Amino acid sequence: MSLANSAFLPEKPETLEPTQPDTAAGPISAMVRDMLVALGEDPRREGLVKTPSRVEKSMRFLTSGYQTDLEEVVNGAVFESDYRDVVLVRDIDIFSLCEHHLLPFYGKAHIAYLPEGKVLGLSKLPRIAEMFARRLQLQENLTQQIADAVQSLLNPRGVAVSLECSHMCMAMRGVQKVGSTTVTRALLGAFSEDSKLRRELSMLEGAGQGGRLWGA
């Protein structure tokens, strides 16, 4: 890149027209261009020309959970079963955006339930978590929504959901605490009422990171 094209020595008149057409540009792209200008950037410079459409595509992916619902995600994968002991899917990767700052939070989810005649296809638990995570969220609400979804699908004897996440809005700005994580849990039915069940869940999880999340 020559000096003449750098942001320091603009040789073109001050117009906001992009140097190349941005074919994927949609309504979010236009707003991102405005934001770049408001931040004092030049959206025509080489590195930023396609940024608005990249951000639009990225934001649409990161919030694609709005375009789907529980029925579509589960797709009929509810099965009759006599199995009654705990089902636990742990260490499910969570990537979401906090609704207060639109900054990422990420970590692990652990989802457990006690079946009562019905079980869910195992891959559906991570898919349910992903559907709610790909919306603008609070970790507290995300935790509860996952638990309520499992409850509504299976009407099991109990549901326990725990999330442990790092929030970029706490690490990069605000209190700027990098190492801290936030733990949330939602307990329904038997898991809410019976501390012995929660201890068994902790034992089942072993000494791993999640083992302490359920409480006594």
Ligand SMILES: [Zn+2]
């Ligand atoms: Zn935030």
